[in-house]
Structures are given as C-alpha cells and as structure tokens.
Amino acid sequence: MTSQSNQSNQSDRIIIFDTTLRDGEQCPGATLNVDEKLSIARQLARLGVDVIEAGFAFASPGDFEAVEKIAATVGTADGPVICSLARAIKADIEAAAKALKPAVKGRIHTFISTSDIHLEYQLKKTRKEVLQIAQEMVAYAKSFMDDVEFSPMDAVRTDPEYLYEVLEAAINAGATTVNIPDTVGYTTPNEFGALIKGIAENVPNIDRAIISVHGHNDLGLAVANFLEAVKNGARQLECTINGIGERAGNAALEELVMALHVRRQYFNPFLGRPVDSDASLTNIDTKQIYKTSRLVSNLTGMLVQPNKAIVGANAFAHESGIHQDGVLKNKLTYEIMDAQSIGLHDNQIVLGKHSGRNAFRTRLKDLGFELGDNELNHAFLRFKDFADKKKEITDWDLEAIVNDEIQQAPELFKLELVQVSCGSNAQPTATVTVRVPSGEELMDAAIGTGPVDAIYKAINRVVQVPNELIEFSVQSVTAGIDAIGEVTIRLRDPQGRIYSGHSANTDIVVASALAYINALNRLSAAMQKPGSQAREAIVAQV
Ligand code: KIV
Ligand code: ZN
Numbered sequence: 129m130t131s132q133s134n135q136s137n138q139s140d141r142i143i144i145f146d147t148t149l150r151d152g153e154q155c156p157g158a159t160l161n162v163d164e165k166l167s168i169a170r171q172l173a174r175l176g177v178d179v180i181e182a183g184f185a186f187a188s189p190g191d192f193e194a195v196e197k198i199a200a201t202v203g204t205a206d207g208p209v210i211c212s213l214a215r216a217i218k219a220d221i222e223a224a225a226k227a228l229k230p231a232v233k234g235r236i237h238t239f240i241s242t243s244d245i246h247l248e249y250q251l252k253k254t255r256k257e258v259l260q261i262a263q264e265m266v267a268y269a270k271s272f273m274d275d276v277e278f279s280p281m282d283a284v285r286t287d288p289e290y291l292y293e294v295l296e297a298a299i300n301a302g303a304t305t306v307n308i309p310d311t312v313g314y315t316t317p318n319e320f321g322a323l324i325k326g327i328a329e330n331v332p333n334i335d336r337a338i339i340s341v342h343g344h345n346d347l348g349l350a351v352a353n354f355l356e357a358v359k360n361g362a363r364q365l366e367c368t369i370n371g372i373g374e375r376a377g378n379a380a381l382e383e384l385v386m387a388l389h390v391r392r393q394y395f396n397p398f399l400g401r402p403v404d405s406d407a408s409l410t411n412i413d414t415k416q417i418y419k420t421s422r423l424v425s426n427l428t429g430m431l432v433q434p435n436k437a438i439v440g441a442n443a444f445a446h447e448s449g450i451h452q453d454g455v456l457k458n459k460l461t462y463e464i465m466d467a468q469s470i471g472l473h474d475n476q477i478v479l480g481k482h483s484g485r486n487a488f489r490t491r492l493k494d495l496g497f498e499l500g501d502n503e504l505n506h507a508f509l510r511f512k513d514f515a516d517k518k519k520e521i522t523d524w525d526l527e528a529i530v531n532d533e534i535q536q537a538p539e540l541f542k543l544e545l546v547q548v549s550c551g552s553n554a555q556p557t558a559t560v561t562v563r564v565p566s567g568e569e570l571m572d573a574a575i576g577t578g579p580v581d582a583i584y585k586a587i588n589r590v591v592q593v594p595n596e597l598i599e600f601s602v603q604s605v606t607a608g609i610d611a612i613g614e615v616t617i618r619l620r621d622p623q624g625r626i627y628s629g630h631s632a633n634t635d636i637v638v639a640s641a642l643a644y645i646n647a648l649n650r651l652s653a654a655m656q657k658p659g660s661q662a663r664e665a666i667v668a669q670v
Contacts, residue, residue, distance in 0.1 A: 157626030188663035203231030225272035270302030313346025321356035340364035429628020
C-alpha cells in the first residue's frame, strides 16, 4: 500500500449527516410512523442538516414509504440530500434507488461488514469475497445515482491494511463518501484519530471521497471520538438528535455541533482556517436545536435526561449560589454558551382564547408546522380547548398541541371518558369508556394504588391487549399552575417489543389516559401490520 497525503477531500466545512430516522429509529420503542418521520425530516431541514438518512427502504413497506415521502417533500433543490441505507445486496440497492427517485439530491448508502469477527460468524465469507461484493455493489448503486456512500461495518475492529484495500476499491467503484463506523462503540479518541489519519495517508484515491465517521456511544466516547476524527481529516459526521440509537445510542448531533461552534477557534486550524475566523464550521442553525430535540423526544418517547449536555433541562440552570451570583454579574463567569444560541428562550406568549383560526395557522407556520386541513382542524379545536383553561398560550404550548396531533397513531381504541376519584383515605378508583375497533363503546372501572394505576387497570380490562408498563413520566411544558403536562409512557408487548405513547393536556390524569391509549394503538397497529417481523429481522442485521 502506498503512503501519500491527500488534501483535496479536506473541505473547510463539516457535513452534518443526520441518521435519527434510520439508526436513531432502531432503538427499542422509538418506532415512528410515516407522518411522524415526515415531521422530523421537515424540522431537520429547518435545522440545516446537509444529509438526512431517511430510513432503510428495503426493510419494510412502511420504511419504503417514509423514504419516498421524505424524498418527495423535503428533498427539494435547496433542501438536504436524502439518503437511504441498503445492504450490499442488489434488492436493497434497487429499493433505495426507487424510494429516492423523487429527491432532487439522493444518496444510496450501502454497507458490508469487514472485520474478521463479522466475516467469520455473521457473513461466513472470506476477505476476498467481501472485497468483491463491496466493489460490485458500490458500482451497482452508482448505476442509479452519482452520490454513493460506502460503509465497511465494524471498521474499527477491521485489520487496517484490509480496510485501506476495501476503501480504495469502493472509491474506484464510485463511492463519493467513505464512512468509518465504530459499530460497537469500542474505540477511544486517540485510536480513532489515528485510524482516520491512517486512512487519509494510506488510501491512494482518498482525495476522490469525503471521509465520514459513524459511531455508537457504548463507552460514552462517541462525540469525543468524532472530534478527534475531525482533527485528522474526517469531514462528515453521522449523528442523531439527542444521541438516540441502538444500545447506548449514536453520537449526539447537538453536542457535536455546539462543540464545533463554541470551540471553533480551537478547530479552525484543523480545517485550514485562520485561528480567529468566526465563520460557522457547520450549516446548522443552532437556534433550531432545542425545538428539534423536543420534537424528537416527544415523537419517539425517548426522554432527554435532565443533565444531558446542551438540551437537558438542567443544561443552563445554575443552582449553586456562587454560580448564580457570578452569572448575574457577568454571564461568562460560568456559562460557555448562551441558552438563546440553541433557541431555548424563544418562548413568547403568542395566542389567547380570542385568537382566531388564521392567527393560529399563521403562528404554526412561523414555527415551521405545515398541517393538512384535517390536522389543522383538530389542532385548532384542541387549542381552543386549552385556551379556555389556560390564559396565555406560548410557542411551546403550541408545539405540544401540534406534536400531539402529529403523533396520533391509528385510532383503533379511542378514549371517550375517564373519571377518577382519589385523595387521602380514599381508594383510587377509575372509570373509563373506550371505543374499541368494532365500534362498540365499552365501560369498566378498577381500583389501583394511585389514580394512574387505576386508569391503566380499567383500560386494560376493556382493551384486553397484553402489555407491561415499563416507564411513565410527566413533565410540564411551561412553568405555572395552569401549565400543560406532557405524559410519556413506554410499554412492552409479550414478545419484548417496546412502544411509546405521548399526550399533552392541562389535566395530567387525562394526559396519562390518552398517552396509554396512544401506546396501545401503536402496539395493536404493529401487531396487525404485515411484514413487521421481517423488518425487525432485517434491521437486526445492521
Ligand atoms: O453502526 C453501524 O455500523 C451502522 C452502519 C450501517 C453504518 O449503522
Ligand atoms: Zn450505527
């Protein structure tokens, strides 16, 4: 292998490749329906990501539809590149190409494992066979579109000499991006930096491709690994909102972007820029970060831990007296970034009970929500209902209302009534009426350890869908006694699959009941969907 240093792939900007809808969606319980994926994709476009990995088109008809819809609606000329994952198999590549057709800028991302352990136990193929497949399948993908990304899966545990050879062959076959995945989250920053440097120096045609990195957070090092990779030549970062993804998740987009933003003067020289250049290193509109984080959390049911960097509830909260004193005197004493830079304080009071449909629609449009007529009607009715109970409706309240509307799962079960009686020295009792798929309205009652337990027991008696509640949480959207409460729950079916449910309401008892019904609807819809087991089998290979 020749050793040569290539500079032409060293663009001075970092490409942000978002895989929330593909790798992020692979985490248990984060399953999204097509409309929810579309809402997230639209928000990712507003956030300014360069590439959206919209899904894995071959995995199921639902995945195909999501990639195709996102390609058609978000893949515009001035929008992001839309990408679909595909194993290095002809049928996968054909599905990806077909689903991406409506996108102005499409990308096929094809992958095959290259580490000896994967070759021996998973693929049962020799290095020579995998090398051959990689180049043939990249060439096949190239016959459909120019923009082709190739990933040697488990690259971190692949023999570097063999890795160089596979990458060289993939680039010769037409790959324009070569992605280096730390599939098992094993590497450390120095090692990963050295691996990227080795690739930049030892793959003779690397100047014809962008070096990308992808990594999982099993040791909590994904973001640190990526930043070291940037210093050594990586120019595309594959990441997810809130770091969601398989096991411990993927590298978190918001952490990468803000590290590159806050410390741009440190990173500038590695990108060939003057040290004191103030220009952004990414295309991201950082003010959209907080909103995107909340949307993804609400729709996936994956809560953000309070101490999570950048988007956690405590990320900008100063509790200690010394810190508070310092921040009041000069923010910079204890704050390295401004909460406004991630859009955290953009929470104006905008509407009230006299606001009309037009004002409602216009404000939603400003916030970036484009609802169909039906969704808008429902959301407006809910807004009026909220406005009766809550004097001032803020942007965040509006987002909660709309997210709830977007998140509606197929309405197999509908909550018609919920009533509870509880208090000190009282036995919590709930009565519910639920419309079941046959159209019948069934009523039942139950007692429980608390009002929510009683409601869930009563609902279970009516719906008769086996499930186990594994997580329940309530958060308030804004401060104040009349705040909207958001309930997120996760439940497990007898096969161990996890489903989330979400609802927002000024009455947290009602929100709890609706969130449970929402999750049960998702569970029941998934049970009815043909091919859902097949999708899991395919996705399990990635
Ligand atoms: O983690 C991984 O290796 C992947 C590849 C498909 C890029 O997700
Ligand atoms: Zn991955």
